[in-house]
Amino acid sequence: MQPIERTAGRLEKAGTWVENALLCALLLAMIGLACWQIFARNLFGSTLVLGDELLRLMVLWLTLAGALAASRADRHIAIALLDRVLDGRALDAAKAVTEAFTAIVCALLAWYSYAFVMMSREFEDVLLGGVPAWWLQAPLPIGFGLMAWRHALHAIARALGR
Amino acid sequence: MTVFWLLILVLVLLGAPLFAIIGANALWNFHGADIDLQVVAIEFFGIAETPVLLAIPLFTFAGYLLSESQAPRRLVRLTNAMLGWMPAGLAVVALVACALFTAFTGASGVTIVALGALLVPALGQAGYPERFNLGLVTTAGSLGLLFAPSLPLILYGVIAEVSIEDLFLAGVIPGVLMLAMLSGYSMWKNRAIRVPLGDFSWREVAAAAREAAWEIPLPVVVLGGIYSGFFAISEAAAVTALYVLIVDLLILREVKFRQLPSIIRESMILVGGIMIILGVSRASTNFMIDAGVPQMLLEWVSGFVSSPFAFMLMLLLFLLVLGAILDIFSAIVLVVPLVLPVAVQFGVDPIHLGIVFLAAMQLGYITPPVGLNLFIAGYRFDRPIVDIYLSTLPFFAFLLLAVVIIAFWPGLSLWLV
Amino acid sequence: AADMTFKIATVVPEGSSWMTAMRAGAEDIEARTEGRVKFKFYGGGVQGNDAQVRRKMRVGQLHGGAFTSGAMRDFHPDMEIYGLPLLFRGYDEARQLREQFDPILYQRLEDAGYVTFGFAGGGFAYMASNTRIANRDDMEGLKIWIPEGDQVARAAADTLGIAPVTLPLTDVLTGLQTELIDTVMGPPVGMIVMQWHSTVEYITDFPIAYVYAGVIIDKRHFGKISEQDQAVVHEVMGDVYRGFDEAGEKDNAEALDALFAGGIQRVDLTDAEKARWRELLEASNREAGNRGAFDLELLDSMECALGAIRGTVDAGECSQ
Ligand code: NA
Numbered sequence: 001m002q003p004i005e006r007t008a009g010r011l012e013k014a015g016t017w018v019e020n021a022l023l024c025a026l027l028l029a030m031i032g033l034a035c036w037q038i039f040a041r042n043l044f045g046s047t048l049v050l051g052d053e054l055l056r057l058m059v060l061w062l063t064l065a066g067a068l069a070a071s072r073a074d075r076h077i078a079i080a081l082l083d084r085v086l087d088g089r090a091l092d093a094a095k096a097v098t099e100a101f102t103a104i105v106c107a108l109l110a111w112y113s114y115a116f117v118m119m120s121r122e123f124e125d126v127l128l129g130g131v132p133a134w135w136l137q138a139p140l141p142i143g144f145g146l147m148a149w150r151h152a153l154h155a156i157a158r159a160l161g162r
Numbered sequence: 163m164t165v166f167w168l169l170i171l172v173l174v175l176l177g178a179p180l181f182a183i184i185g186a187n188a189l190w191n192f193h194g195a196d197i198d199l200q201v202v203a204i205e206f207f208g209i210a211e212t213p214v215l216l217a218i219p220l221f222t223f224a225g226y227l228l229s230e231s232q233a234p235r236r237l238v239r240l241t242n243a244m245l246g247w248m249p250a251g252l253a254v255v256a257l258v259a260c261a262l263f264t265a266f267t268g269a270s271g272v273t274i275v276a277l278g279a280l281l282v283p284a285l286g287q288a289g290y291p292e293r294f295n296l297g298l299v300t301t302a303g304s305l306g307l308l309f310a311p312s313l314p315l316i317l318y319g320v321i322a323e324v325s326i327e328d329l330f331l332a333g334v335i336p337g338v339l340m341l342a343m344l345s346g347y348s349m350w351k352n353r354a355i356r357v358p359l360g361d362f363s364w365r366e367v368a369a370a371a372r373e374a375a376w377e378i379p380l381p382v383v384v385l386g387g388i389y390s391g392f393f394a395i396s397e398a399a400a401v402t403a404l405y406v407l408i409v410d411l412l413i414l415r416e417v418k419f420r421q422l423p424s425i426i427r428e429s430m431i432l433v434g435g436i437m438i439i440l441g442v443s444r445a446s447t448n449f450m451i452d453a454g455v456p457q458m459l460l461e462w463v464s465g466f467v468s469s470p471f472a473f474m475l476m477l478l479l480f481l482l483v484l485g486a487i488l489d490i491f492s493a494i495v496l497v498v499p500l501v502l503p504v505a506v507q508f509g510v511d512p513i514h515l516g517i518v519f520l521a522a523m524q525l526g527y528i529t530p531p532v533g534l535n536l537f538i539a540g541y542r543f544d545r546p547i548v549d550i551y552l553s554t555l556p557f558f559a560f561l562l563l564a565v566v567i568i569a570f571w572p573g574l575s576l577w578l579v
Numbered sequence: 580a581a582d583m584t585f586k587i588a589t590v591v592p593e594g595s596s597w598m599t600a601m602r603a604g605a606e607d608i609e610a611r612t613e614g615r616v617k618f619k620f621y622g623g624g625v626q627g628n629d630a631q632v633r634r635k636m637r638v639g640q641l642h643g644g645a646f647t648s649g650a651m652r653d654f655h656p657d658m659e660i661y662g663l664p665l666l667f668r669g670y671d672e673a674r675q676l677r678e679q680f681d682p683i684l685y686q687r688l689e690d691a692g693y694v695t696f697g698f699a700g701g702g703f704a705y706m707a708s709n710t711r712i713a714n715r716d717d718m719e720g721l722k723i724w725i726p727e728g729d730q731v732a733r734a735a736a737d738t739l740g741i742a743p744v745t746l747p748l749t750d751v752l753t754g755l756q757t758e759l760i761d762t763v764m765g766p767p768v769g770m771i772v773m774q775w776h777s778t779v780e781y782i783t784d785f786p787i788a789y790v791y792a793g794v795i796i797d798k799r800h801f802g803k804i805s806e807q808d809q810a811v812v813h814e815v816m817g818d819v820y821r822g823f824d825e826a827g828e829k830d831n832a833e834a835l836d837a838l839f840a841g842g843i844q845r846v847d848l849t850d851a852e853k854a855r856w857r858e859l860l861e862a863s864n865r866e867a868g869n870r871g872a873f874d875l876e877l878l879d880s881m882e883c884a885l886g887a888i889r890g891t892v893d894a895g896e897c898s899q
């Protein structure tokens with residue numbers, strides 16, 4: 001058991017690190033690119049033609065990365081009434097159920113996003129003036145897939161009472 | 163069918179994330195209508211095709227970064243120098259400072275955490291009763307929602323497809339009305355307690371202004387930039403983020419580089435949480451449009467409501483209940499697409515609707531039993547939740563009155579537009 | 580053959596004369612097919628922008644859409660060819676050339692798997708802006724909108740040396756209101772229908788590009804109804820579209836006058852400036868064709884036919 005848990009712990013750490021790096025890189029790049037567009041437009045009268053479209057795509061990627069971080073930290077927006085009155089085993093059981101449910105929904109979203117991306121690939125859609133759209137859309141199924149994985153882990157941990 | 167909805171209700175009450183609930187609902191409905199479920203992904207991808215959304219992560223990050231610096235302390239000092247001389251001056255200072263700060267942090271609970279820690283002890287030392295202080299700070303934590311560039315205003319503009327600049331203008335007078343009513347109550351409430359009147363000193367104002375010299379240009383840059391036409395809203399957000407980053411990290415050095423990743427992570431957890439709800443709500447809204455629900459809703463409402471007055475009354479009751487149950491972001495993305503077409507048929511201006519919507523939702527933050535601010539305050543000040551409920555009640559009553567005035571007096575919102 | 584309700588989306592606002600005419604046509608079809616063929620229209624862009632509607636057509640949530648020439652190119656690259664900047668010098672040329680080339684375009688669309696009931700000319704697009712644009716240099720530093728993914732407009736912008744902002748059509752009004760863009764191009768009727776006119780102050784009185792629109796339905800779904808019913812739909816919708824096409828010229832002329840009468844200022848170009856734009860844009864059109872934006876051979880035969888109409892080329896020399 002122990003080596004497995006140690007490996008899991010390391011994976012957890014590495015995952016958080018990658019997540020943070022991604023969030024920082026995306027947000028700082030967004031600030032930089034958006035400011036560059038303003039600067040360039042006013043100074044040289046020209047901008048990166050694809051800059052605005054790229055910024056919009058980055059908003060989507062950042063959404064997925066942020067949502068994934070929220071999944072890890074169990075910080076998604078929820079209504080929650082009963083879980084305030086439950087405690088101990090009952091709370092664990094309730095959490096196991098909601099986490100499993102969330103994992104299933106994320107898995108479905110990942111699956112249908114995958115279908116969407118494959119459809120884009122089949123129709124040879126392009127974005128950013130020539131980049132295959134499915135490359136840029138691939139974060140959708142990947143993000144939802146990782147969220148499904150994350151919530152499944154939460155569900156198992158709760159079911160085992162940890 | 164019924165089993166599915168009962169199951170969903172139980173999951174909601176057990177605390178399943180709202181995005182999963184809304185996503186499941188969209189998948190289930192499209193499945194029932196025999197429509198390819200890829201539509202959910204197609205709608206979610208629409209996030210990458212909505213230009214103004216860029217403003218949301220950028221303003222949120224700037225707000226979080228500001229709250230990690232000494233800006234909250236400087237803001238309180240400056241407001242105190244300018245307003246502290248009034249009767250119940252410190253209470254007014256707390257209200258105004260919280261409102262200004264919330265405009266930038268988007269009413270995410272950050273205000274209570276960042277300013278509450280300064281204000282509650284200061285109010286206590288100045289002799290205000292403890293219960294009043296708790297209620298004041300808990301309520302003030304969502305004041306300022308109607309002031310630019312608050313996140314909910316931007317989100318409403320995106321969903322309702324109305325001018326965000328007009329919304330910013332429309333929020334000014336109703337926001338000031340709320341501030342004035344709560345300030346008035348604070349003065350009246352504390353008239354008996356001999357809180358000494360503060361001194362007014364130009365020297366203190368100048369010193370506080372000098373100390374806040376780096377923050378004072380912010381509203382000017384944001385609002386001046388937008389209204390002079392120099393910046394788009396998303397551009398103003400980018401400039402704000404860069405400005406705060408440079409000031410706090412390089413010039414004042416109040417935030418260390420190694421703190422940056424955790425600030426970014428914290429702010430993007432909020433952004434991810436809101437935007438994923440936006441994404442799945444696009445899908446659930448699309449199902450309702452596909453099925454013609456807005457028309458059915460209009461016919462249903464027209465069946466028992468005939469005058470615009472009756473409609474507004476019903477809308478208000480609905481929004482108050484909604485605000486008590488749902489957070490402001492989910493409420494906007496889920497409900498506005500349905501309510502807006504009906505409201506327009508009853509002659510409600512979409513801009514006015516936005517202000518009424520947000521004002522009513524603002525009450526939701528302090529509506530027992532589930533108001534978000536109540537829990538944040540309970541946690542932050544380590545008090546039983548019932549104490550917090552009781553302390554906010556009078557503030558709740560005055561805000562409710564303000565919301566009613568805002569709802570039935572459209573001119574208040576539309577005056578500046 | 581089965582009963583069918585065609586779900587058609589468009590960015591044209593609910594309540595516009597276009598929607599009214601389409602709904603009237605749909606009622607006619609429903610009556611003549613004894614209820615076997617119905618239409619359900621989603622106006623005002625509620626089903627999303629053109630790209631989103633196209634994606635929803637692929638998965639079958641929608642069966643078709645009404646698209647402008649700029650959006651039709653995503654179904655077949657040659658569909659936007661009449662819209663090349665400064666190709667036509669007036670309505671007469673457009674009318675004569677279209678008589679000859681419309682059938683070719685309809686066939687190409689059909690081969691790509693789509694059905695249409697005819698193109699409706701929507702007038703010429705003019706440049707509208709917050710600032711006065713009387714020559715190329717005036718465009719320096721402006722935030723000029725071009726439709727997302729429009730290679731012809733991209734090439735034109737490159738040639739003119741301007742920095743465009745790409746946005747989907749559905750976001751142009753928001754873009755104007757939030758100052759994300761300050762200059763747009765569109766036909767007068769379109770500017771009024773989409774409410775762009777409320778945010779601009781100047782219109783440069785120089786017709787830049789021919790704009791048209793059409794309904795496109797996926798053949799996979801159109802093929803589900805019987806051949807007789809297909810013929811009814813073609814006949815009724817064909818009439819509706821011919822009506823739009825005939826009304827287009829007059830409506831746009833009136834709309835342009837209304838815009839100028841309503842306080843928008845007219846900016847005139849000198850003849851020398853017009854000649855300069857023509858030269859620049861003809862080059863950029865070729866450049867877009869070279870990049871594969873459309874079939875260059877088709878452009879060659881269209882230019883030959885235009886030469887014949889203008890009397891500069893002998894009609895016999897043109898091949899199709
Ligand atoms: Na929408």
Ligand code: NA
Pocket residue numbers: 212320323749750753
């Ligand atoms: Na929009």
